[in-house]
Each structure stands twice: as structure tokens, then as C-alpha cells.
Amino acid sequence: MFQTKVKIPDSPLKISHQDSILSLGSCFAENIGKRLTGTYFDVDINPFGVLYNPLSIKNSLNSLMDKQKFTKDDLFENRGLWQSFSHSSLFSDISEELCLNKINERFLKAKEQLKTSRQLIITFGTAWVYDELKSGRVVSNCHKLPSNVFNRRRLSVEEIVDNYTELFEKLFSYNPDLELIFSVSPIRHWKDGAHENNISKSTLLLSINSLQENFSTVHYFPAYEIQLDELRDYRFYGADMQHPSDVAVNYIWERFKMTYFSTSTIALIEKLEQLNDDLNHRPLFPQSDEYKLFVKSIETRKLRLVKEYPFLEGHF
Numbered sequence: 001m002f003q004t005k006v007k008i009p010d011s012p013l014k015i016s017h018q019d020s021i022l023s024l025g026s027c028f029a030e031n032i033g034k035r036l037t038g039t040y041f042d043v044d045i046n047p048f049g050v051l052y053n054p055l056s057i058k059n060s061l062n063s064l065m066d067k068q069k070f071t072k073d074d075l076f077e078n079r080g081l082w083q084s085f086s087h088s089s090l091f092s093d094i095s096e097e098l099c100l101n102k103i104n105e106r107f108l109k110a111k112e113q114l115k116t117s118r119q120l121i122i123t124f125g126t127a128w129v130y131d132e133l134k135s136g137r138v139v140s141n142c143h144k145l146p147s148n149v150f151n152r153r154r155l156s157v158e159e160i161v162d163n164y165t166e167l168f169e170k171l172f173s174y175n176p177d178l179e180l181i182f183s184v185s186p187i188r189h190w191k192d193g194a195h196e197n198n199i200s201k202s203t204l205l206l207s208i209n210s211l212q213e214n215f216s217t218v219h220y221f222p223a224y225e226i227q228l229d230e231l232r233d234y235r236f237y238g239a240d241m242q243h244p245s246d247v248a249v250n251y252i253w254e255r256f257k258m259t260y261f262s263t264s265t266i267a268l269i270e271k272l273e274q275l276n277d278d279l280n281h282r283p284l285f286p287q288s289d290e291y292k293l294f295v296k297s298i299e300t301r302k303l304r305l306v307k308e309y310p311f312l313e314g315h316f
Contacts, residue, residue: 004229006222008259013119013179013219015260017041017268018311020116024057025123026050026185027243028223032121035253039272040315047110048140049088052125054160054207056140058167060086064114065174069104072096078143085132085139092143120171120178123223125185127155127203128192154200160207161214168215181219181260182208186227188242221259223252268309275301 015021021043023033033045048060063086075082075096082099083092091106093099114120129138130150142150171178184204188197201224212218227236227244234241236248244252257266278298283291302316 004232006225006230006255008222008255011219011259013181013260014262014265015041015119016262016265017309019118020113021119021121022110022113022117023121023123024048024051024060025121025183026052026125027187028125028183028185029121029123031244031249032123032183032223032253032256035249035256038276039269040312044110044113047106047113048086049090051140053127053129053138054124054155054204055129055138055163056086057122057124058163059138060140061114061167061171064107064111065170067107070100070107072100074103075099078145083141083143085137085141085143088141089143115175117175118177118179119181121181121183123183123185124204124208125187126189127160127200128189129153129155155203157203157206157210160203161210164207164211165214168211172217179217179219180215181221182211183221184208184224186224186244190242221256223256226252226255271305275305 017040019042021036021041023029023036023043023045025046027050030045030050033043036043037045047064051057051060070084070086074086075084077083077096080094081092082094082096083089084099084103087103091099091102093102130142130152131137132139133149133151139150184201189200190197192200205224208218208220212220227248231244231248231251236245236251237243238245257269261269275298278294281294283294285291306313306316
């Protein structure tokens with residue numbers, strides 16, 4: 001077998017369709033989050049947009065626990081756009097009101113999601129952060145402002161561990177049933193150079209390891225190791241040679257399923273994935289009797305699934 005297999009210990013944590021989930025972090029958090037959404041899990045993915053570094057993720061979680069909503073005082077105007085240092089450019093808009101509406105619509109939903117979530121999935125991307133010099137705060141997105149507006153620095157293991165130890169006290173008070181799944185994004189930040197990228201990723205890995213040793217509710221999923229060790233061939237990367245390909249993400253998703261889902265949940269996922277494939281089928285002759293029977297069979301399967309799994313009602 002021409003492959004170095006990453007062994008993942010059996011996890012006591014099991015995720016079911018009746019759990020609420022919040023997923024925050026880098027692009028890879030969205031990859032796994034979309035697989036969860038695609039199989040009808042109750043998951044909220046990156047309500048602030050993509051977040052890359054540990055402190056931005058921590059600040060976002062504190063906002064969900066502390067703030068009632070974002071106001072115009074949280075925005076700034078740049079090149080005709082209203083923007084927030086706490087959010088990605090997906091929330092920016094030419095109108096201050098529209099920008100706030102987009103921010104608070106996602107924010108209020110995520111605030112409730114955090115209260116009821118059983119699992120919080122956090123994916124660290126980089127240990128590098130940008131401090132806004134004017135306020136001293138770590139920003140989640142620089143929004144292409146000049147580099148002299150910020151101070152760029154790399155977090156230490158101690159700084160990450162101290163910040164998350166403090167965060168966990170609040171989180172477990174806010175939601176005592178919460179379990180956390182950490183991962184490190186396998187996407188390399190190549191603009192920093194190979195050596196700096198490895199130092200950054202190592203800092204994240206050491207930080208998570210320390211938190212896992214100190215908190216029984218902290219779990220680690222080795223997405224980083226699977227991509228770099230099991231899937232080290234470039235056929236498992238996209239055209240930029242940095243991002244995992246769809247084949248790689250699907251494989252990591254399969255390993256995630258085997259780690260955190262029971263056999264009954266996996267069986268249901270397989271039924272839902274087959275249903276999705278059929279729902280996405282585009283016929284050559286939609287008016288044919290054969291296709292009409294096919295559509296009828298799909299509706300019958302939907303009803304059967306809802307009867308067997310009542311929590312799926314309203315998802316189709």
C-alpha cells in the first residue's frame with residue numbers, strides 16, 4: 001500500500017442529526033461544514049465569514065456571548081464601502097444600513113446557535129495576526145487597507161493557550177453541554193515561505209495539544225495530517241497546488257464520519273447522500289413517463305425518511 005495511513009483513535013464524542021453545531025475558522029471549516037449541511041445537520045458555518053487566526057475566532061465567540069448586536073460604531077467606511085474589522089468582505093456594502101443588516105442577521109442566528117450547540121468545530125489556519133495600530137485590536141480581515149495601518153506578528157503557543165483557557169471558562173458557563181473539535185487547516189500559507197508556514201502550523205498544533213491535555217471536552221481531528229501524510233500526492237490538490245481538491249476533501253470527510261458518527265448515523269447519511277444525488281439529477285426528457293415515475297419514487301422516499309426520522313421534517 002503506497003500510503004502512510006493516519007491512525008485516528010476512537011472518539012467518545014458522537015455527533016447526531018439531533019445536535020446543533022457551530023463551525024468557525026478557515027476555508028477548511030467551510031468544507032466540512034458544507035458536508036454537514038448537505039446531509040441535513042443543523043449547522044451554522046462561519047457567521048463572521050472565514051476566520052484564519054485563533055484570536056479572531058476567540059473574539060468572534062466573545063462577541064456572540066457578550067454583544068446584543070453590531071452597531072454603526074463597529075463599522076468604518078473605506079473606498080465607498082462600509083466594512084467591519086470583525087467580518088469578511090462578504091458582509092461589506094455600499095450602504096451602512098445594508099452592511100449592518102447582513103451582519104446582524106447572521107450574528108443573531110449564530111448567537112442562538114451557540115447557546116444550544118452540542119459541538120463547536122474550530123479550524124485554525126495561521127498563527128499570524130494583524131493588530132490595528134489605532135486600537136491595538138486583532139482584526140479578522142484587513143480589507144486591503146495599507147500595511148502601515150497594522151502590525152503583523154506571530155502568536156506564541158503560550159498566548160493562544162492562555163487566551164483559550166480564558167475563553168473556555170466563559171464558553172462552558174454560557175453552554176455547559178458544549179464539546180469542541182479542533183483541527184488545523186491543511187491549506188499552506190505559502191506567501192510566508194515554507195519554513196514560516198511550518199512554524200505557524202506547528203504553533204497551532206502545539207497549542208491545540210496543550211488545550212486537549214488540559215480539557216476533557218477538547219477533541220482534535222487530524223485533517224492537517226491526513227492531507228499532508230496520507231494524501232501527499234499533488235493529484236489531491238487544486239490547481240493552485242495549495243488547496244485540497246474535492247477528492248481530498250471528500251476523503252477527509254469520510255474519515256471525519258468514521259470518527260464522530262455512529263453506524264446508524266452513517267447509514268442515514270448514506271441514504272441522504274443518495275437522495276441528494278437523485279434530487280440533483282437533470283433528465284434529458286423531463287416530460288417522459290419514466291422521469292415522472294422517478295420523481296414520484298423520490299417523493300415516496302422523502303416521506304419514508306421523515307416517518308422513520310421525524311427530525312428531518314422540513315429539511316426537504
